[in-house]
Amino acid sequence: MEGTPLGDGPTINTIAERAGVSIASVSRVLNGLPTRRETERKVLAAAEELGYVRNAVARSLKSRRTHQVAFAMADIGNPAYLAMLREIQPVLKAAGYRLVLHSTDAVVADEIDVLHSLGERYVDGLIMSPLRVTDAHLESLAAARTPVVVIGSVPEGTRADNVRADSRTGVRLAVDHLHALGRRRIAMVNGPLDTVPGAARGAAYREALEELGLPYDDDLVQIGDFYRAEGARAVAELLARVPDVDALMCANDLIALGALDVLRASGRRVPDDVAVVGMDDTDLAAASWPSLTSVSLGSAERGKAAAELLLQRLRGDDSAPRLVTVPPRLVVRASTAGNRADGPYDRKEGGV
Amino acid sequence: MEGTPLGDGPTINTIAERAGVSIASVSRVLNGLPTRRETERKVLAAAEELGYVRNAVARSLKSRRTHQVAFAMADIGNPAYLAMLREIQPVLKAAGYRLVLHSTDAVVADEIDVLHSLGERYVDGLIMSPLRVTDAHLESLAAARTPVVVIGSVPEGTRADNVRADSRTGVRLAVDHLHALGRRRIAMVNGPLDTVPGAARGAAYREALEELGLPYDDDLVQIGDFYRAEGARAVAELLARVPDVDALMCANDLIALGALDVLRASGRRVPDDVAVVGMDDTDLAAASWPSLTSVSLGSAERGKAAAELLLQRLRGDDSAPRLVTVPPRLVVRASTAGNRADGPYDRKEGGV
DNA sequence: ATCGCTGCTGTAAACGTTTACAGGCAAGCC
DNA sequence: GGCTTGCCTGTAAACGTTTACAGCAGCGAT
Incomplete structure (x- = not known):
């Protein structure tokens, strides 16, 4: 007793x-x-x-290692982030780390909170994928007390590893493809311009047109948000303004799905009347009707690269910050290429 | 100095x-x-x-609370689990808990590991959603040193809160619907029978036929796995054996997508020749071509309920284990109801 | 018999907090 | 003036580990 x-x-x-x-x-x-x-x-x-x-807590206190890593995703509902998550998880698991998941809903204050909370030392490192990168972000990043890997673009000189998509090249691939198919009235449906992807994709669209010798026309650009319903609304407006578009470059698969909804409702045929391209190549692209041509920005690869970079840091590597850029890939499906390949049955499609 | x-x-x-x-x-x-x-x-x-x-670690050591909760999902690629995750995350966050994510890939040993690791006390509680529930599970559950909520079915008397889908009713809703549409050769494409959902859905199918006075025919049942490619393979076999089926009850949206692939490839029209119903009502169902009638088993609601149950336990409630059952809902789309509602544009579809 | 190894083992401090307890001090009361 | 009372404050122990250090036994060499 x-x-x-x-x-x-x-x-x-x-x-x-x-x-x-x-x-x-x-x-x-x-x-x-x-x-x-x-x-x-x-x-x-x-x-x-x-x-x-x-007792893991007592161990952590003594050893100053928690064997936990945080992943802060902007939007837990967005398949692109989920694709990253799917790759990050097994890499960390294999290395003996647990994954702490934060969803910041793209709210800046929440993202800063996460960075700040690194000081609590409940994780050994962080992977974050902010939609916007503000000065507050950079400040908190500079003060971060554990290694951080940022998926997205961060100014040179920032004290964090950086994994980027190349949406400029991605957009060009898509616009070139549409151009090659004979489309000349190529519109862009974008998300907010003050987000990193929004800004990059908008600029890339302009550049791509220029390189092809097509005129840039403000009327052909419509800004909405990165969601399906918003995309639908944006495309409806666009169609009202310029009924003769023959191709839509959407900044996002969700926007593209919204576009398909509206095009269908308006009686236009895809791709015969209007060709549609999405971005991110999510699962939805393969499943949609018609299946969606989409630019893969390598979400999965970016997630994996980020996890591996972080693990190197955790192993003690304290060399200068790295920059990894993942090349984009155009996945052609029915929404641009006609009806011959309208099913995803031919693609190797694993356990999703 | x-x-x-x-x-x-x-x-x-x-x-x-x-x-x-x-x-x-x-x-x-x-x-x-x-x-x-x-x-x-x-x-x-x-x-x-x-x-x-x-320092969160030192605090936790003293206070014996980590303010972390684990969610062990069977398959991080499965949209049904992701739907749960999406609901669990904000509930926990609002209550001041962090989320530790485990993906067990439906491997029993991994799930047992997670349960066992609760003893390390790096989390205050666990939500888990096993595909199979073995004796090893029950043993580890009984020994668990923190509250656990199981999403899925667990025998009566188990020391854990339990949130269930009612797949029996769900299957009946679907089969009744198909029957009401005049279909009489209704096949079932199921996952492994030694999984909890597989067994439940198989039995429910049989019961539903019985209640409708339809004969049960072994030839109309095909077992595969819960993935798209597997579903396609299973349906191909089924079609070879019984070419005259007029409806497919699929145990899963992924299986149903595989079914659509094969039906299309075989020249059959959906729903004219063969009607198809999926289960789980994932995002894919609304996006597919044709859009997929699916039985919603309330993944989101189950996730939310599980999180709330766990929070109650964490607040000190130690009453008897609870059982929450979430009712299913049939979401009718084009794959059974013809072409009038083939787009998801009419449905309120938020930020996905 | 003494010395110095070698190889385990125990004591105690440390990691960064929270918290029971006791001490100090001013104010209030008789 | 001595006593109680109440309010703050500091000391020290505790949470459950890991680890530097010292101690001790056994053993071969001198």
Whole structure:
């Protein structure tokens, strides 16, 4: 009635008592440090009987490592981030790290909070994918007390590894494709211009037209938000203004799905009347009707690269910040290429 | 040169020195306990200057609370689990808990590992959604040292809250719907029978036929796995064996998408020749071609309910285990109801 | 018999907090 | 003036580990 300390679960102390050795010996056995055969046996037996499990919190306090990594995604509903998550998770797991998931809903204050909370040291590192990068972000990044990898673009000189998509090239691939198909009234449906992807894709669209010798026309650009319903609304407006568009470059698969909805409702055929291209190449692109040509910005690859960069930092690498750029890829499907390939059945499509 | 202790970041000790008070006072100020005005001022000033942030690990060790909750999902690629995740995350966040994400890939050993690791006390509670529930699961559940909520079915008497879908009713809704449309050769494409959903849906299918007075025919049942490619393979086999089916009840949206692929490739029209119903009502169902009638098993609602149950436990409620059942809902779309409603544009579809 | 190894083992301090307890001090009362 | 009372404050222990250090036994060499 005086053996067990106080709490419920057995601790290293409980085992020490039971085995008749010191807590140091218990710890050593549990950590595989050299020990006499007999001591080891007693300790292991006691641990087994008691159903002992190491307390991760106490370990972390002493070792200053939590074996946890945070991933702060802007929008937990966006398939592009989910694709990253899917790749990040197994990489971390394989390296013995747990994943703490934050969804910031793209609210700047929330993202700053996450950065600030790194000081609480409940994680060893962070992967974050902000929609916007503000000065507040950069400030908090500079003050961060653990390694951070940013998926998205960050100014040169920032003290964080950086994994980027190349949406400029991505947009050009798509616009070139549409141009090659004979389209000349190519509109762009974009998200907010003060977001990183919004700005980059908008500029890239302009550049791509220029390179092709097509005129840039403000009327052909419509700004909405990165969601399906918003995309639909934006395309409806666009069609009202310029009924003769023959191609839509959408900044996002969700926007593109909204576009398909509206085009269908307006009686236009896709791709015969209007060709549609999305971006991100999410699962939805393959499943939609008609299946959606989409620019893959390598979400999965970016997630994986970010996780691997972070792991290197956690292993002690403190060389200069790195920059990894993942090349885009155009995945052609029915929404631009006619009806011959309207099903995704031909594509290798794994366990999704 | 002798002030700061050893590590890098400021601790409560650093503040105490700087402010010329004891660490107890610092702690009290930081926790809002009654303190003299002057002391409070000094402490807060010092904390501010030093950029102090509370160490979460040390706090957790003392308080025995980590403010973290784990969610163990069987398959991080499955939209049904993602729907749960999307609901769980904000509920936990609002209550001040962080989310630790585990993906077990439906491997039993991994799930047991997660349960076992609860003993490490790096989380205050767990929500898990196993595909199979084995004896090993039940054993580990019984030994779990923190509250656990299981999404899925668990035998009566298990020491865990339980949130269930009612797939029996769900299947019946679907089969009744198909029957009402005049279909009489209704096949079932199921996942493995040793999984909880597989077994439940298979049995429900049989019952539903019985209630309608339709004969049960082994030839009309095809077992595959819960993935798109597998579903396609299964449906191909089924069609070879019974070319005259006029309806497919698929245990899963992914299977149903595979079915659509194969039906299209075989020249059959949907729904004219063969009507198709999926289950889970994932995002894919609304986006597919033709849009997919699907039984919503309330993944989102289940996730939310699970999170709320767990929070109650964390607030100290230790009443008897609860059982929450979420009712299913049939969402009719083009794959059964003809072409009039082939687009999802009419449905309120938010930020996905 | 003494010395110095070698190889385990135990004691105690540390990680950064929270908190029970006791001490100090001013004010209020007789 | 001494006593109680109340309010703050500091000391120290605790949470459950890991680990530097010292101690001790056994053993071969001198």
